[in-house]
Amino acid sequence: MRVLVTRPQPGACETGVRLAALGFEPVVVPLTEIVPLAAAIGADVIDAVAVTSANAIRHASPAIFAALGGKPVFAVGKRTGAAAREAGLDVIDEDAGDAEGLARRISAVFSAPAYVTVLCGRVRRDILETRLRAAGHRVRLIETYDTLPLEPSDAALAAALGDRPVGGVLVYSANGARQLCRLIERPVIGTKLADATFYCLSARIADALDRVGPDRKKIAAQPAEEPLLALLNVHIGL
Template sequence: MRPRVLVTRPEPGASATARRLEEVGFSPVVMPLSETLALPVDVSAIPHDMDAVAVTSANAIRHASDDLIASLAGRRLFAVGRKTAKAAREAGFASVIEGSGDAVGLADQILAELPAGSRILYLTGRVRLDHFERRIAESGLRVFVKETYDTRRIDYPEEAVASLLAGGQIDAVLLYSAKAAEALSGLAGQPGMHSLFATARYFCLSDRVAASLNAAEKDRISIAAEPTEDALLSLLKADR
């Protein structure tokens, strides 16, 4: 019997993850516990003398307006990893430098390639860690932040959850954000839901995500070696 894996990331990524899980012998259950929403950006307020654009999430590209993309597409863009670089190229950026998947590593790559005093436009989400921008700022480069999207928790009615999870216990849960982890803890703690998650293992993208789970779940948590889906799925497969 295929292990049932709950996929909690927002769409469209959740469906893509489900396909990957099916290909390697898991039975995915898609139930996003957070969603990303576009934020308005005043393109006219962005300085015209930016030397480069930096992006640490593909969502920052997906939720950017056409006007914003058009105003920046001629500049060099530093992307945190493969998926973000792909999203940037598809959006119209011609010069895309692909990082290794780590935000601080991307900052170091920018510092190595751009001269002192360079100005970086950072497209990002409202909910984020500050590792990238702090590393850039500490080095003397100037970073200008534009938030193109927000992340919000999704709460489902109990009957909707029961319908989505029908079919037996959940064997594993993939958690990509602190908001999703908080929502999952609340869900698993409900009297009618507890049995579905009684033996589930929680696979978290980072320490921050894991810290948002309840204490009762701590002995069933595994954390990816790096904050990428490839690392998360490798962890899941190794635990099978």
């Protein structure tokens, strides 16, 4: 089965490799792109570090890593934890799963008020900082990257999709879902996705696919790629 991957690079190609290993035919068409920001870090007190994505690590500067050296790091998931470790950070927790879990785990270790530095993207929900502040912590945000929409041309879409239909679509973000809804209106892609099932990282992302019927949307058990690919496997096997 052909599976459309809509996440930004370099994650899109990484997902494509994983899909091919599982026996699927990946079709990589990123609908958003990650761009680095010139983030700086001061000499503020740091009790703990929270990292919301691997992209936050990929685009952080050496000066940021130097300032965070030796500080306990809470990563949202194992892939983010692996990226933080590779950058030389001291990861003590990588099993939160989402922003709410990240806030709970930090509060379980540190009494308020703790000074928490958050490495994150500019485009995000404010759940983590809101939960941490509500718990009495002091939060400093360091935005290391931005997420921008992509508008592939009809020619680029036709070249990527070819002549055969796509059976599944992996949707990783609400921004990507909204981009996808706009693209579905274009015949060059809409006809290829006419019978596709959309596999979403979360219910919020599925809700953003407002041009897709509920019977064509599946939601991962947890907001991570492993459960998403497991869902794809299980659904195809039924």
